Amino acid sequence: MTNSPEKQKPLVLVVDDYQDAREMYAEYLEFSGFRVAEAKNGQEALDKAFELVPDVILMDLSLPVMDGWEATRRLKGDARTRHIPVVALTGHALKGHSEDANQAGCDAYVTKPCLPDALVEQVRLMVKRRDEAQAR
């Protein structure tokens, strides 16, 4: 029912099983001028991604049902969602996670705790990069 101005706003899919964090990012993204969809596990993330085809996906890696790595692999393995940038989020700052994330097809990697403004900065960077790629 919403039209073009709303349509102009990029859609960000926030995937996090921890409700407070998910809603916090969602609220700040909306405050910062984004549309937000939410998912609380990997499977839900896949469903929402195929359904909504968001502009950017924020993916927490430790998730129930299906973890973020697996979900990202599937997204990147599907033609419908392959082009969507995925920003990996993790509280495990341990070495190796970023590499696993890159292997899984993540486009960026952010360590929690990540303040909302820093995360929004990262999302804006992704959108900009995608727009540049499409313009080319």
Add this chain to the structure above:
Amino acid sequence: MASPAPLPPVEAHVGARLALAEHLLACESAVACARAMVEWLARQFGVAVACLGPGDTGTASVCLASEGLTGAQQGVLARAWDAPSSVLASFRTRPGARWLAADALEGAAFPGGFLAVPLGRPGAPAVALLGVGLSGPGVPQDVAWVASCAGPLIARLAASDARAPRRPEPDRLLRRVINAVSDPVLLTDAEGGLLFANGRAEALLVAGPDASPGRARAVELNQRLFRETLAQGGATGVHRREVPLVDPVEGMDLLFELVTTPVLAPDGPAVVVSVLRNVTDLGRAAQALGESYRRLRATEREARSERHRLDRVLDSVADPIILSDPSGGMVMMNDPAERLFAPPHAGGDTADAAGRRGHANEALFASFLSNLLGNVHADVSRWKSQLTLDDPATGAPLPMEALASKVLGDQGELTGIVTVFHDRTEMLERARLLERVKEVSSELEARVLSATAELAEQNEKLRRQAIQLEQASAAKSQFLANMSHEFRTPLNAILGYTNMLLQGVSGEMTPPQRRNLTRIDSNGRHLLEVINEILDITRIEAGRMPLHLTDFGLPELLQEVMAEMDPIIARSKLAVETRLEDELPGVWSDRQKVKQIVLNLLSNALKFTHEGGVQVAAEYQVATSTFAISVKDTGIGIDVSNQEKIFEDFQQVDSSPTRAYGGTGLGLSICRRLAAMLGGRVSLQSSPGQGSTFTLHFPRRARRT
């Protein structure tokens, strides 16, 4: 006087001359000599020859020998030789041959004349005359040679012929008897002049004119010695004395016993009969006897001193020694043995007791010896036994070891037994001590064994504990890692919402609300910092922080650090400067870790410095191929006693609850661990009030460990 006509010489053969010379030397009287000469000349040259000389009576001259002359002619010549005024007689004092004409001598005419040659010693009046009647021309040249040979000989023989008859001649038999005596016998006049000597005496005391110089000298010496010895005796009575003479032939020293007896000769003068007896051998024998006696005495002396020394040696031996004869009788004992077996009798009760003990010891020894002597086996030469004697002085038992040895003679016969005693007290004591040492040692060994076993058990326990600790440590690390994650999730929300509120996401806030939110924010950040650092240490300890080695430059890295710290620097109002050495080489190390260390050091410097400034400097030390990044502040400084402490976990200089500075106290501990991972270290130079300089030293090329 008519001068002689020159006559041609006639020479005899050389061999004939030699034969004549030999013949002449063998002649013992003037007559024999004259005959040989005359016969030789007549045979060689066929002339009439005569030799005139003194006759036996000693008054008138006679013709000693002649050939080819009549008796009348001989008489004429003899008379002419003796007549004082005749021509012939004048030749006695005029040497040299003279020729007389055929008619010079009445009644003795020779057709060719007469050659007269005087005979005698050269320079002395002639004693004889050689006359050669010549029958024709030609004079035998050998006449002069014959005259020179025979002249001195005839002169000497004529003289001795004349002397001999004047000596009183002893009876022939007597003379032979005396000559046969084997001892030298002499007859001398009162002055010592030699009147007669038998053969033996002549050998010693008489030398003929033709004797060798050696013999002449020896005889002369003997004569002097003999005369001197003779002069020592009295004029009457029989005297005996010794006279040393020299053997003229061998040159050896001889010793004679001289017995002299004065005798009155029948014709009046007193003479002395001397008999010499050779006692040389006797003297030598006596000398040898004296020598051997002296040697015997010396040997005896030596043996005595040897025996004395042996006694001293035996006495100085601490062990008792006894020498027994083959039947067991005591021959000798040294001092220690005497003290045991024959203690001195000093009188009194104690001495009696000592004597009794001595006898008891002796009895024990006797029975010991009988064991050896009673042994029928000849080859047993040693016998060892243990006896317990009593000390004569105290009565204390003396454990002794007696070792008896047979002393065998040259033929292997038993000549004695020597027994040496050895005090076994010490040995027994030693054995006892040894036994005790062994006991203690085995006890000790047992203890060591049990201690070792215990130790091994404890080691095993420790090993198990170590494993358990390791497991516990790993579990702790895992737990902390999980914990930090669990901390982070709510903290993320706290910090995020605070941040959003401060940004006015939920609308504008009143200043007090904003101030309080700011406090929540800063405390939340501090909590995050603590959690991050705990996580870092946990990861380092768990070995889960590997090195990521890359190429990078320090200037860019320091720029980044300054940029990140810029908000804090701006707040601090401190002068912060960076000094980089020109042309710093590139680095091969873990960039993230270097950056973390520098960040930490700089944030510490800013935190503990209130005024002044902070200087960050980087330099490369070529000699050691290391970089040094120093952070120098003008802050509060650190006392030397605390400089080590601040690198420990959770330590600050002031760790009291009321401390002035915040922070986890983990920063430097992490820095040190990270530096060690890079193969470097963090050093500190500081003193209170003087500021501090922390320096990170790390190699240009890190090695993976």
